Amino acid sequence: MTNAFTLHPQLAADTTLVTDGPLSHVLLMNDARYPWLILVPKRPDLVDYDDLSVEDRNTLGSEASAVSKVIKHRFKAHKTNVAMLGNMVPQLHCHVVGRFKDDAAWPGPIWGVGTAEPYEEDAGRDRLATLRADLISAFKHL
Amino acid sequence: MTNAFTLHPQLAADTTLVTDGPLSHVLLMNDARYPWLILVPKRPDLVDYDDLSVEDRNTLGSEASAVSKVIKHRFKAHKTNVAMLGNMVPQLHCHVVGRFKDDAAWPGPIWGVGTAEPYEEDAGRDRLATLRADLISAFKHL
Numbered sequence: 001m002t003n004a005f006t007l008h009p010q011l012a013a014d015t016t017l018v019t020d021g022p023l024s025h026v027l028l029m030n031d032a033r034y035p036w037l038i039l040v041p042k043r044p045d046l047v048d049y050d051d052l053s054v055e056d057r058n059t060l061g062s063e064a065s066a067v068s069k070v071i072k073h074r075f076k077a078h079k080t081n082v083a084m085l086g087n088m089v090p091q092l093h094c095h096v097v098g099r100f101k102d103d104a105a106w107p108g109p110i111w112g113v114g115t116a117e118p119y120e121e122d123a124g125r126d127r128l129a130t131l132r133a134d135l136i137s138a139f140k141h142l
Numbered sequence: 143m144t145n146a147f148t149l150h151p152q153l154a155a156d157t158t159l160v161t162d163g164p165l166s167h168v169l170l171m172n173d174a175r176y177p178w179l180i181l182v183p184k185r186p187d188l189v190d191y192d193d194l195s196v197e198d199r200n201t202l203g204s205e206a207s208a209v210s211k212v213i214k215h216r217f218k219a220h221k222t223n224v225a226m227l228g229n230m231v232p233q234l235h236c237h238v239v240g241r242f243k244d245d246a247a248w249p250g251p252i253w254g255v256g257t258a259e260p261y262e263e264d265a266g267r268d269r270l271a272t273l274r275a276d277l278i279s280a281f282k283h284l
Contacts (some may be wrong), residue, residue, distance in 0.1 A: 050210040083225035088248035107229035
């Protein structure tokens with residue numbers, strides 16, 4: 001019997017699905033302080049980066065790169081952070097976060113800093129719609 | 143005129159070269175609190191993950207995955223963190239860090255936590271030699 005992929009409940013609680021790439025769910029973190037997306041490869045039993053097959057690793061790379069470009073373009077971010085930590089949530093996931101020189105954690109890492117600021121209803125809906133359109137378009141070129 | 147690659151002076155000051163992969167310098171961070179390696183693709187003018195060509199992105203992925211496996215195997219690490227931040231040092235570089243449930247920052251991120259503990263001379267030399275042998279062997283299979 002093989003395990004099926006199911007999204008970790010903590011990721012499900014903290015995020016909203018934006019769209020799906022060829023390999024991964026793309027999730028929007030419910031924290032308005034940063035444009036913060038999370039890629040989760042839809043494969044069971046992945047923990048560390050080296051658990052990915054070569055093919056899946058390359059696909060995740062192309063997805064993360066596309067998400068990084070969208071974030072920089074759409075939000076005029078200074079740069080992005082791309083990171084797989086997984087200390088809190090063991091299911092392999094890749095953060096792609098737009099950073100700004102005046103953001104809440106700059107120049108430190110964002111994890112564990114301050115308290116998440118959930119999106120206001122309208123702002124969250126708008127951001128989700130914008131990102132969904134941008135990513136569907138970007139993923140066509142993968 | 144094209145720029146040549148040169149290692150950022152902050153990375154040069156904080157690390158020692160372990161070996162070279164097909165694309166990247168592999169550097170040992172001079173901080174004995176964690177087995178902490180840094181991959182720096184030897185290409186000029188890279189800042190963000192999405193600045194890499196597809197081919198280089200895939201090569202960096204294979205290098206980072208091999209480094210992650212070596213760290214877990216050699217140091218019996220609980221897991222690895224694989225991350226490209228670049229907020230402090232803008233030259234694109236990829237951290238691969240072995241994490242332990244009793245390490246100095248667990249379960250938080252390692253960056254900006256406490257103060258680096260430089261290796262004692264013998265311990266640093268031993269670690270470097272061990273990692274060099276492991277990585278040269280691992281990179282043969284890329």
